[in-house]
Amino acid sequence: MQPVIAKHDMEKWADYLLDYSLGGVKADDIIMIKGENICWPLMNMLQDKIFAAGGLADINIVAPDNDRGKVWGASMAKHGSKEQISKVPSWQSERYKSMTKFIEILGVADPELFRGTKEDLAQEIMKADAPIKNIRLAKPWVLTLYPTKGFADMEGMSLEEYSDFIVKASTVDPRLLEEVEENIYQLLKKSSEIKVLTVHPKTKKELELNLNIKGRNIVKCTGKRNFPDGEVFTSPDANSVEGEIFVDLPVFQGGMDIKGIYLKFEGGVIKEYTAEQGFEALKKIIETDEGSHRLGEVALGMNNGMDKVLKHPLFVEKVGGTMHIAIGQSYPEAYVDSANSEEGKKIISELQSKGIYNQSAQHVDIVTDFRPGGSGKAIYIDGLKLKLENNIWVVPE
Secondary structure, three states: OOOOOOHHHHHHHHHHHHHHHOOOOOOOOEEEEEEEHHHHHHHHHHHHHHHHOOOEEEEEEEOOOOOOOOOOOHHHHHHOOHHHHOOOOHHHHHHHHHOOEEEEEEOOOOHHHHOOOOHHHHHHHHHHHHHHHHHHHOOOEEEEEOOOHHHHHHHOOOHHHHHHHHHHHHOOOHHHHHHHHHHHHHHHHOOOEEEEEEEOOOOOOEEEEEEEOOOOOOEEEOOOOEEOOOEEEEOOOHHHOEEEEEEOOOEEEOOEEEEEEEEEEEOOEEEEEEEEEOHHHHHHHHOOOOHHHOEEEEEEEOEOOOOOOOOOHHHHOOEOOEEEEEEEOOOHHHOOOOOOOHHHHHHHHHHHHOOOOOOOOOEEEEEEEOOOOOOEEEEEEOOEEOEEEOOEEEOOO
16 A cells, blocks of 8 residues: 655655755766665655666665665574574675665565564674675765555554655755754754753653763754754764663664663663563664664754654654664764765774774664653753753753
């Protein structure tokens, strides 16, 4: 079952992805478009526009049991072995090396197909996929989400209602976020410490988490990487993360909902963790590797146009008045201006050896709600308490 999307909306969506997010199509571009077959209407619109502009479209159709199109799907994680997982065909990395730009369209026919995997094999697949993920991240890329009945059912919405929400959010001019995010961006640029206060809903205990962002680059997100967008992020010094946090908004990962997450950090490392729902899914994430016991991102959600809180991380992390942290991989652009230069690679390597830059096969965003009724209570930037106005983070006068 396909959603009904007006042609002019599909064209506007595709134009934003190609012209705004990726900076246009050049004659020597090879642009990979990756997604499940159920996302074909948007994939087809994109390839038509790429060919018309003189570039090449590499259509990468993902198997329905393969979450995010990794090197292997759920079948391997149910029935395979570590030895089999290690035999990744060389053509996979060659294909990613040959592309110049990348569009991933998130949208699945049946999220149930991702479930029932063996924990140890799922972790090995994440590790085997990491080198290809790093190739992709080193090139211009953007993610978007196509509405499917599988995802609509996951959100408890009709396909029509879900599609209307996704399309509306994906056809708003992303440049409107520039002004909304500017003051928070400028404050974080000159700051060193973030203190996050949350409350555990069962024990009523106030929890405090502290992170150091001194010297980090701050990134305004206005549709260049995620579409739709709306966050200001950086990667903290991974060694500096200390304290406790409760994360209340549900997140969908690997075919499972995870909700009500508690984390305790000591010396930058997750020492305790629980979840009210989806504990096994959380455990799979955290126990993947050494880096998945640490943090790679902290960010503020700045899009108050999202009037529904969805479970999918592409959307829930953007909601105005929220904050998210990411378990796992740091973002290189938070540490250096040019991660692909020799100097940039050298700096990243040095920071990684010191534990400041975090390396992991995982990068999983988990979100706390600071709006009325949420578990989030306050965020302080170098001692200054941020305010919420119309569900947008603002710097007090």
